[in-house]
Amino acid sequence: MLILQRRKGQALSINHNITLTVVDAGTDWVKLAIDAPKEIPILRTELKEAAAENQKASATASRQVLEEILKKR
Incomplete structure (x- = not known):
């Protein structure tokens, strides 16, 4: 550094x-x-970390939860 x-x-x-x-x-x-x-791309660190957390959470969502979300659309 x-x-x-x-x-x-x-x-x-x-x-x-x-x-x-x-x-x-x-x-x-x-x-x-x-x-x-x-x-x-220029991102504040906290936004980059939040995006990584969102990506991780979306990868671990259960199939049932995803199907419920799609039904609401």
């Missing part, structure tokens, strides 16, 4: 096509602007 210190208005580049710019910062938070190609 690389740890960098940046100040408001400073940026860093990743792989020539992604730029992260510090827009604002507080004592326990930072606001970033991310400039990246549209085909590169």
Whole structure:
């Protein structure tokens, strides 16, 4: 893991096509602007974890529950 210190208005580049710019910062938070190609997905970690949990839950749903859901459609 690389740890960098940046100040408001400073940026860093990743792989020539992604730029992260510090827009604002507080004592326990930072606001970033991310400039990246549209085909590169950018997700907050908590959303990525929630999607993984949903996928896991859907894989373990019983056949009976799935059939009930389909009947309601």
